[in-house]
Amino acid sequence: MSLIEIKTLNKAYESGDERIMALVDVDLNIEKGEFISVMGPSGSGKSTLLTILGGLNHPTGGDVVVDDIPIYKLSLEKLADFRREYLGFIFQSFQLIPYLTVIENVMLPLSITERTNREQVKMAEEILERIGLRGKGRRLPDQLSGGEQERVAIARALVNSPPILMADEPTGNLDSKTGKEIMDLFKSLNEEGQTIVMVTHNPENTAFSTRTIFLQDGRVNGNDSKK
Numbered sequence: 001m002s003l004i005e006i007k008t009l010n011k012a013y014e015s016g017d018e019r020i021m022a023l024v025d026v027d028l029n030i031e032k033g034e035f036i037s038v039m040g041p042s043g044s045g046k047s048t049l050l051t052i053l054g055g056l057n058h059p060t061g062g063d064v065v066v067d068d069i070p071i072y073k074l075s076l077e078k079l080a081d082f083r084r085e086y087l088g089f090i091f092q093s094f095q096l097i098p099y100l101t102v103i104e105n106v107m108l109p110l111s112i113t114e115r116t117n118r119e120q121v122k123m124a125e126e127i128l129e130r131i132g133l134r135g136k137g138r139r140l141p142d143q144l145s146g147g148e149q150e151r152v153a154i155a156r157a158l159v160n161s162p163p164i165l166m167a168d169e170p171t172g173n174l175d176s177k178t179g180k181e182i183m184d185l186f187k188s189l190n191e192e193g194q195t196i197v198m199v200t201h202n203p204e205n206t207a208f209s210t211r212t213i214f215l216q217d218g219r220v221n222g223n224d225s226k227k
Helices: 046-053 076-086 102-110 117-130 146-158 176-191 203-208
Strands: 004-015 018-030 035-039 061-066 087-091 164-168 195-199 211-216
Touching: 004 046, 018 046, 035 046, 035 176, 035 203, 046 061, 046 164, 046 195, 076 087, 087 146, 102 117, 102 146, 117 146, 146 176, 176 195, 176 203
Parallel strands: 035 195, 035 211, 087 164, 164 195
Antiparallel strands: 004 018, 004 061
């Protein structure tokens, strides 16, 4: 059984009298432990697909089933619970809170749990050490390099141990050396069993994933590229 099943997925946007199809009849299965790259030209539907998979953007038609849960048949409250339990998000712009320390940023997903503050701090410190930021928890984001800020964003996404990690252009704002370090980190996480779905414009990043999905004009273009 696939961890993620996408069935005849469609997404349309209205622009005046025009109806623009962002996704057209997309069918896709993702297994637990896969590292999927999603590639395609600008406007091909990559980010739309990611936001729909992440429970952030209702499709016009079709189904998204995660771990046997048809997520868009959930109430808004249950859908929020699903995102919190199943998904970790990483964005190109990092989206760190500038006036919070590194460890406070990482602890944000834990703030709505019933864990004590001591437990939250311990979990945040453990994930920071895991991704190579030990000892930097008291710094502010602007005291870190771009690569370190991206690692903080990854730590925040992972602190709840979500089954699925979703990344939208995670190396888009990084130089090539730092970008490779981040991709090496993703590969290590995947080798430990983490399921990852990543949108990328950089073909070099696909070498780190186990399968590449190509989108064009909202459709899956040809066969998947498997490693």
